[in-house]
Amino acid sequence: MLRIQKITCALAAVALAMTMTRCKSPSGPGGQPPVVSAVTPSEGPFIGGTSIHISGANFGPGAAVIVGGAAATDVVVESDSSIAAKTGPSTPGPADIVVTVGGRTGRLPGAFNYLGVSGEPPVIVSIVARGERPNEPRDFADTGEEITITATVEDPDTPSEQLKFQWTADAGTFTETGASVKWRAPSEATTPATITLSLSVADHTGNSASSSTTIHLHDSVKEIGTLARDFLLDFSDSTKPAAFVVRNFSKSLRCERERDDEFSQVDDNRRLYRITASSIGDPRVNVQFASHPCSFVPRNGDACAVVPAMWDSICVTPDPACMPGRSEGVDHVTAVYEDSAWRLCASYFQPRGAARPSFIR
DSSP states (O other): OHHHHHHHHHHHHHHHHHHHHHHSOSSSGGGOOOEEEEEESOEEETTOOOEEEEEEEOOOTTOEEEETTEEOEEEEEEETTEEEEEOOOOOSEEEEEEEEETTEEEEEEEEEEEESSOOOOOEEEEEEEEOSSTTOOTTEEETTOEEEEEEEEEOSSSOGGGOEEEEEESSSEEESOSSEEEEEOOSSOOSSEEEEEEEEEEOTTSOEEEEEEEEEEEOHHHHHHHHHHHHHHHHHOTTSOHHHHTTTBOOSGGGHHHHHHHHHHHHHHHHHEEEEEEEEOOOEEEEOSSSSBOSSSOOBOSEEEEEEEEEEEEESSOOTTOOOEEEEEEEEEEEEEETTEEEEEEEEEEESSSOOTTTOO
């Protein structure tokens, strides 16, 4: 009889355990439905993708999250009181947060607000830098020159007049603000050089974008004057071959004929003459970007240099083409701006008095 009682008690215990197992809910801890108490942040764009944290209680593995009728993605149950997720797309306006665990649901009405914005950041389409001189190339500035910097920006959520622009530069100074500003290059600098201008644009939703452009900084008068004077000083030294003398001439098609002609002239001069004395004066430079002829010979150039010059020479061969003596006048040197650098293009000598064409053109 005692044994039967023990078996009966054991069977009762098993039955009770099975009953408790069947009755236990697969929802949160203790079988309680989830409770949603807060969400942060509480707003985001209607296209979704906002990372949110949901606070509450009785969260458990396998929890599903619905925001505004759209299933959230990347749901991670961090603890029984915290869930991380990303909102799905919905219509603008207040949205309920719904958490479901094991068939039981918790809801926080109107807790998240879908904004009527895309949430996309601004897009800086272009930054254009240009000076005021006719035909002046983009992204070019001379020392001390003020140029206009214009940004084209697109933003699906914020009108252009409400965007916030912040300009910075390696050197030089900005005036004004907004999409179009003035930038003044430093008045003194070692040139040629490059200066980076940077732009940051923020919209009213807090999104931002950044971009930059490079300005090629020159002291054109000095650079062109140096190129022109060095060319004539090299020519004045009869030991320097023609290839060296014309090394700073452009190799582009724009100047090919003039460069080849100059090479031939210098080569002929070396064959016939030896220069015994010379005087090369200070150049007078005009930067014009191909708007007018550069010299007494109609030849356009981006810049022109007029350099006083004098040479005394003797013949090194008994060639009737050699006419020794003094050549004096001014040399008109044209320059072009190519690949962000100044190059010489042509040279025309304008003599005082009788011309000696076999010495220099």
